[in-house]
Amino acid sequence: MLTQTLRAMERNGLIQRVVHPVVPPIVEYSLTQLGQTLVEPVHMLQNWAYEHLQEVSQARMAYDQE
Template sequence: MVAKAAAPHDLNRSPGRYDEIDPRVEALVNDLIAQVADKWTMILIEVLHDHGEQRFTQISRRVPDVSQKMLTQTLRQMERNGLVQRTVHPVVPPRVEYRLTSLGESLGEAFCGVWTWAEDHLDAVEKARGAFDQHKASAG
């Protein structure tokens, strides 16, 4: 049995070799970070988590700043990654609904830590930003 190398971001383990990380895992992490870094994915996860299964038009109303094209692209990418399930009901006109999968729920839970961190460190970050901006302005 081969020991799994610690990920480069894992601060609780002894350091592993970066070149021993499964490249498929690295690619998935990079893809998911790119997707969740786009604000629409996290917003859609939150909407579907809070309101359950939703039709496209319901999601669109709950996220009025997103264009139809961007909403379609984001939902498609989320479906491809297994984060949402798209259900087409055989009625006329067709009714399409989206709901989070267990993968989508767990990704949302994983990123809840960012919200908690932001709440806990808001004052410190704002203070650091203010000091930086003031220093940059005076060094001008």
């Protein structure tokens, strides 16, 4: 699943994949310029999740009790 996600991100131009020709192979990923534009929105989502952690936890417990 991780490989599929990384390949999709690479295909969409969000990350760059570099394979170093050593044994064992080393693969390095980095954000492209386009990928960098997602850093701020992802941080905003992270902050939202942290601020609403209690509410999400309560919603999960209520759902699981049904």
